Amino acid sequence: xxxxxxxxxxxxxxxxxxxxxxxxxxxxxxxxxxxxxxxxxxxxxxxxxxxxxxxxxxxxxxxxxxxxxxxxxxxxxxxxxxx
Numbered sequence: 001x002x003x004x005x006x007x008x009x010x011x012x013x014x015x016x017x018x019x020x021x022x023x024x025x026x027x028x029x030x031x032x033x034x035x036x037x038x039x040x041x042x043x044x045x046x047x048x049x050x051x052x053x054x055x056x057x058x059x060x061x062x063x064x065x066x067x068x069x070x071x072x073x074x075x076x077x078x079x080x081x082x083x
Contacts, residue, residue: 018046
């Protein structure tokens with residue numbers, strides 16, 4: 001495995017609603033079967049906000065990555081927070 005620096009911005013304090021892909025697929029399939037969903041905006045997610053820095057640190061520990069975290073400027077399309 002190649003060790004790389006994980007990138008983040010704002011010291012990793014931004015948050016995201018990390019969702020398991022199978023849960024999103026299940027939600028999309030369920031919406032496709034509901035007449036009430038037609039024409040509606042539906043938000044799929046866990047509803048739980050987690051800091052990016054916490055996930056980055058967990059990945060580094062589990063992967064044995066000692067390269068660390070590099071902080072960069074926020075990209076224009078990056079959301080600041082989910083909530």
